[in-house]
Amino acid sequence: MKVSKGFFVFIVSFFLLLLTAPCRAAEINATIAEGNVSLYSALLKQLESESTQSEEEKLRKALLKKLIYLEKSGHIRKFELAVPKNEEEYRSLIIQYGNWSLSKKELKENIKQLGEKIDVIHKQIESLDPKDPKIAILQLQYAFYLKGVRLYRRKLAMYLSLIDRAPPYFVKGVTEVTFDLNATQTHLRHIEEKLQDIENEIKSYDIERERLNLLGKTEMVRRLNYGIQVLQAKRYSILTDKLAEMFILYSNALKRHDSAETFALQSRMIEIMESFFPSEVRNDLRNLFTTMDTSILGHAETIKGATFEEIRQTALTFWKKLNRPLFSINQTPISTFKLILAIVIFVLGILIGTLYKTYLFKLFRNHRSVTQSTQTLLANLGYYIIVIIAFFIALNTIGVSLSSIALVAGALSVGIGFGLQNVVSNFVSGLILMFERSIKIGDYIEFDENLRGHVTDIRMRSTTITTNANIDVIVPNQDLIQNRVINWTMNDRIRRFDIPFSVAYGSDVHETQKVILEALKKSGFGDVLETPTRFSRVIMTAMGESSVDFELHVWIRGWETLYPKRTRSRFLVLIYDALYEAGIEIPFPQRDLHIRSVDGEIPLKLDTGIRPDTSYNGRPSH
Numbered sequence: 208m209k210v211s212k213g214f215f216v217f218i219v220s221f222f223l224l225l226l227t228a229p230c231r232a233a234e235i236n237a238t239i240a241e242g243n244v245s246l247y248s249a250l251l252k253q254l255e256s257e258s259t260q261s262e263e264e265k266l267r268k269a270l271l272k273k274l275i276y277l278e279k280s281g282h283i284r285k286f287e288l289a290v291p292k293n294e295e296e297y298r299s300l301i302i303q304y305g306n307w308s309l310s311k312k313e314l315k316e317n318i319k320q321l322g323e324k325i326d327v328i329h330k331q332i333e334s335l336d337p338k339d340p341k342i343a344i345l346q347l348q349y350a351f352y353l354k355g356v357r358l359y360r361r362k363l364a365m366y367l368s369l370i371d372r373a374p375p376y377f378v379k380g381v382t383e384v385t386f387d388l389n390a391t392q393t394h395l396r397h398i399e400e401k402l403q404d405i406e407n408e409i410k411s412y413d414i415e416r417e418r419l420n421l422l423g424k425t426e427m428v429r430r431l432n433y434g435i436q437v438l439q440a441k442r443y444s445i446l447t448d449k450l451a452e453m454f455i456l457y458s459n460a461l462k463r464h465d466s467a468e469t470f471a472l473q474s475r476m477i478e479i480m481e482s483f484f485p486s487e488v489r490n491d492l493r494n495l496f497t498t499m500d501t502s503i504l505g506h507a508e509t510i511k512g513a514t515f516e517e518i519r520q521t522a523l524t525f526w527k528k529l530n531r532p533l534f535s536i537n538q539t540p541i542s543t544f545k546l547i548l549a550i551v552i553f554v555l556g557i558l559i560g561t562l563y564k565t566y567l568f569k570l571f572r573n574h575r576s577v578t579q580s581t582q583t584l585l586a587n588l589g590y591y592i593i594v595i596i597a598f599f600i601a602l603n604t605i606g607v608s609l610s611s612i613a614l615v616a617g618a619l620s621v622g623i624g625f626g627l628q629n630v631v632s633n634f635v636s637g638l639i640l641m642f643e644r645s646i647k648i649g650d651y652i653e654f655d656e657n658l659r660g661h662v663t664d665i666r667m668r669s670t671t672i673t674t675n676a677n678i679d680v681i682v683p684n685q686d687l688i689q690n691r692v693i694n695w696t697m698n699d700r701i702r703r704f705d706i707p708f709s710v711a712y713g714s715d716v717h718e719t720q721k722v723i724l725e726a727l728k729k730s731g732f733g734d735v736l737e738t739p740t741r742f743s744r745v746i747m748t749a750m751g752e753s754s755v756d757f758e759l760h761v762w763i764r765g766w767e768t769l770y771p772k773r774t775r776s777r778f779l780v781l782i783y784d785a786l787y788e789a790g791i792e793i794p795f796p797q798r799d800l801h802i803r804s805v806d807g808e809i810p811l812k813l814d815t816g817i818r819p820d821t822s823y824n825g826r827p828s829h
Contacts, residue, residue: 235332240350244278247271263340270347277354283361286369291380294387294455300380301451304373304495305488307366312487314363321356325349370491374498377458381503386459391452398449405442409435446483450476461503469500541605549601556597560590629685633668636684640665646687646694651769653693654682661769675770695768701736702768704761706778709754710786711794716755719791720745723759726785732777736762754794 238246251271254264291297328349335342416431453476460468473496480489529544564586640646646662652672653659660674670687672680695702710719723745727735735743741762749756759778767774786793 235329235349236346239346240353242274242350244275247274247278251275263344266344267347270344270351274347274351274354277351277358283358283365285365288369288372288376290376291384294384297380297384297386297458298451298455300373300376301454302447304370304377304491305447305450307369307373308488308491309485311363311366311370311491312485314359314366315487318356318359318363321352321359325352325356328352374495375502377495378499378502381458381462381499384458386455386462388456388459391455391459395449395452395456398445398452401445402442402449405438405445409438409442412438443483446479450479453479458499461499464504466504469504545605549605552604553594553597553601556594556600559597560593563593564590629683630668633684636688637666637668637670639688640670640684645697646670646692650697651695653695654687654690658682659695659771699764700766700768701741701762701764703741704759704763704771704774704778706759706761706775706782707748707756708759708779708782708786709751709756709794711754711792714755714791716747716757718789719755719757719786720747722785722789722791723757723782726781727759727761730781734763734765734767736764738762753796 251268254268254271257264286303291300328345332342332345332349335345412431412435416428416435419428419431453472457469457472457476460472477489477493480492526544529547530542567586567589646652646665648662648665650662651660652662654672658672658674658680660672660678660680662670663673663679664671665684669681669683672682674680710716724743727743737743743759743761745757745759747755748758759782761778763774783793
């Protein structure tokens with residue numbers, strides 16, 4: 208279709224106006240983004256006709272030329288898949304498959320990078336003033352990146368299609384191609400020699416680079432770095448050839464239905480690719496292996512071999528990760544395996560120490576000649592020795608020498624000298640509490656008159672005590688070691704409560720004791736303990752000014768011992784009811800007033816409850 212010259216000039220002028228004239232709002236120009244070669248050529252011609260050549264115009268020309276080139280070279284080369292007829296074609300298909308996979312990985316990265324650039328440019332366009340001259344350049348850049356993403360996506364779709372359609376051609380090639388194993392083995396030996404030469408050359412370059420770094424010869428180091436990069440690229444190419452030859456061996460083993468050699472060669476190829484090839488290529492190769500194994504060996508044999516290889520590879524990978532250095536102590540690498548082994552040894556030492564203490568207590572149980580304090584001393588001393596020995600063995604396992612320990616101890620001593628005395632003291636006190644177990648988690652302790660509660664946590668610096676009112680109190684470990692602490696439940700939950708009460712003078716004290724004990728027996732309280740050595744009693748404690756004072760001594764067991772106020776209240780109510788029912792008087796303070804002499808008359812006043820009226824002149828009315 209022919210286009211008139213006037214119409215063409217109008218179109219060019221319109222698009223130039225879009226590029227140069229300010230828009231009402233800064234937004235993406237869809238016409239530029241979706242343009243073609245004709246549009247970009249017309250815009251470029253118009254720019255070249257202008258006399259001024261500013262930096263912005265030069266940049267716009269460069270972008271328009273790139274867009275024109277991109278539009279003209281945007282066609283995609285098509286690959287035709289065919290069943291290989293000989294070993295050379297089969298090898299070529301293998302190499303092509305690897306290149307497709309590698310290209311797929313590179314295209315995904317390029318698409319991601321261009322997408323990020325498009326987002327940045329979009330935000331820049333929206334943030335700029337519509338009259339800003341940079342808008343025109345950003346519109347062209349946006350179009351260039353957008354067309355690049357579309358081209359990469361088309362190529363990516365093509366490579367994905369080739370990778371998906373290729374496995375059946377490999378399967379047919381295995382059955383039709385005759386493989387020359389002798390030539391393949393010979394070629395592999397030559398490849399191994401080349402790889403060894405390249406590895407030696409890279410090591411030589413690396414040694415020379417270190418020497419030049421020490422001499423400060425930066426230019427020569429830069430040249431060596433470039434040489435190493437060239438050698439690494441060459442090594443990559445040779446490794447690709449090696450994998451192709453190993454794939455020939457794998458295909459031949461697959462043709463002979465030798466499953467053991469098939470899966471062994473698979474593992475070797477994957478192991479090589481783990482170190483030098485990206486994960487995209489490895490995954491595609493694994494998928495190719497699975498398709499070929501299933502098609503030729505069958506599902507059962509494939510699952511069996513693949514499962515064994517997966518287990519072996521997983522175990523090998525796990526072992527490598529365990530032995531990978533995490534950090535270094537005094538130039539000694541420490542791996543996860545060494546740490547786990549050291550922890551196991553230390554925990555084993557603690558278990559052995561605990562068993563030692565248990566056995567020692569059982570051994571001395573029937574020996575009355577050994578006192579309890581001696582038993583505890585021997586048990587704790589042996590326990591600490593075993594734990595310390597296990598600790599040093601664990602340190603030796605991870606490779607920490609005594610010199611490193613001395614260095615840490617020296618640094619710690621310096622820290623203590625600079626004001627960490629309390630921190631270290633609390634830390635050591637925490638260790639003592641944990642190992643000595645005089646105060647354990649769950650114990651009910653009394654720290655002072657105002658603080659009683661359960662021990663809910665023992666940390667290296669402090670201990671948490673939760674009161675009966677559910678208030679958490681943080682106490683430094685040092686205070687628990689240095690001060691007196693009452694542990695109500697250190698060995699058991701049995702405690703004697705002393706309940707004081709009084710009766711009036713003239714009451715029968717024997718009857719009072721009998722009434723209280725009888726009421727206690729009939730109370731039905733299940734937590735009252737009665738044994739030959741621990742039983743309830745009522746004792747007279749004093750003859751006070753207004754009363755005869757008694758105490759009920761009652762032994763309580765169980766959880767009620769941890770709630771002293773509630774328990775004391777229960778028994779006070781019992782005593783009050785028993786005395787009231789028995790008619791025994793509960794006294795109150797009484798005072799006798801004796802007047803020896805008074806000078807003059809004693810004034811008496813009867814309070815009738817009537818107050819004088821002071822409303823008139825401040826004087827009482829009559």
